[in-house]
Every structure is written in C-alpha cells, then in structure tokens.
Amino acid sequence: MSKKILVVDDSKTALMMEREILEKRTTYQCVTASDGQEAVEKAQQERPDLILMDVVMPRMNGFEACKMMRQQSSTREIPIVLVTTRGEESYMEAGFQSGCNDYITKPVNGAELVALLQSYLGE
C-alpha cells in the first residue's frame, strides 16, 4: 500500500508542482489542502504518512496548523515538513518550535524534495 502525503499550500501553482512531482517521480499517494485549517481537518480524516505544508496561508498559517496537529493525539506523530520562501534562521527556528520535523525553502528543488521525502518514508 502506497504511503500517503498531505500537501498543503494556498498557491495552486505550488500544489500543482508538488503533486506533479509526487505523482510522476514517486509512488506516494497525494491529498491536498489549501490552508492550515483544512490541513488540520484533512490530517485527522486522511491520516497521512507525512505532511508537506506551506507556512504563509490564509485562515490558519503553517506554524499554527503544525502546533495544533502536535496537540492532537491522532496527528502528533506525523512527520511535518514546512515549505516557505523565508530562509532566515529565526524563521526556521520558529518552525521547529511549532513542532515541524524539517524545513525546506522555495523555490523547491524537485530532486531534493523527493530525497527528503524518501528519507522519511522510504522509496
């Protein structure tokens, strides 16, 4: 059974790209959400094996969603990789404090993304 990844981004372009990479370069199954609140709901429903989530989003940002998922028993252990344009150390520190496992910056390098996901999920 293929591993499932929840991809979260309010940008349709980023979602398209990440979905394309996952579908064409991996065997992972992909589900999507377009903001943090929807991500929290989808994470509970879908129980993904990993969450790949943008930070700056409407309604609920990635940091808030990450914190919320860490407080819920059903989503506490799911690896979360945050994706953002902001690469400053302080910003990344805030990401780790919110409970994320890893952090990558945009523009996303497809090969690096696949390698990172495989390091968590296997091939």
Place this chain on the structure above:
Amino acid sequence: MKSDKNDAFGVKPSATDPMNDLRLAAARERLAESRDQEDAIDGLREIVANFLGSEEIGLFRVDRSTSTFQVFWSFGIDLEKYDLLRALGDVGLQRVMRGECHVELGARDSLGAMAKAQAFVPIRLTGQTIAILAILRLLPQKLAFDKSDMELFKLLSDEAAQPLFGLSAYSKPAAEGSGMSV
C-alpha cells in the same frame, strides 16, 4: 519545450531534466487555468515566487499608441517610484521590446556574495511585446538565475499574455500614468 532552440533567450531546452519539465508543465497549466485577469495575476505571482524565487515583481504595460509604458501591477515593490528605463537602459529596453529577455544573472563578489540578479521578460502576443515583466530581486536562498529559469521566462513570454490581458491586449491601460518613452 517543443522548439529546438530559443535564440532570444539564449538557451536550448533542457530536455534531459524531468524536474524542469514538471515545473514548466505546472506553470503552463496554472496560466491556462486562470479564470480571469485577477486569477492570472495571482498565477504569475505564484509562478515567480515558487519557481523563480522572487517576491519583488512588476508588470509594465506597453501602450503602442502613445509609445509609452505604465505600471500595470506590482508585488513587493513600489513601481511608481521605480525607474524602469534607468534600470534597463535604452539598449536593454529596445532588446526587450524586440522580444529578447534581458537578464542580469548576478555575479559573486570578492566575499562570495551574489550581486543583485534581475530579469526583464517581454510578454508577447502575436509577435509584439505588449508588456514587460520585471523580476527585481531574488530570495536570499536563490543565488542566481540558471538555464532552466530561461526556459520558464520563454514560457511566460509566449503564454502569459492571453490569460493576463486577453481580448484587451491591444487597448490602452485603464489608468494613464506618466508614461516614459519606449
């Protein structure tokens, strides 16, 4: 990319890079799926931010009837205070108007830091430059433009005009600004 070469943009398609093909496909799909002009502008901003690594972007509309260009839209920078003509120079502006992309790749200084990289991309419709997309600063983690970026510039040049301007492509901009000579 389908074409064998792209002289105006100075690169050949990187047919061997499947990740770049995915990026181009996603950009093309996003532009083609734009519901209206506002959504197309959102798409353009998303493509530049997510794929090219810049959050300082401007779009200048060319008004051929008055040989001027005006700020059409900007993100992350106040283009009303920005002198496009000075940034591009006469020669650079003429190149872009002819349909060539003007790219300053950025170069490493003696300390290893990258100098400012910027790009000016002609947005073309039926062989005419109807707008100029200015990408003015890269995110810190994006060191410079590369060859795959040139392919994306080419795609934007060829395919962004219709979703951005549609049937109004040849009309005057709604807001007549203090245009500069083209």
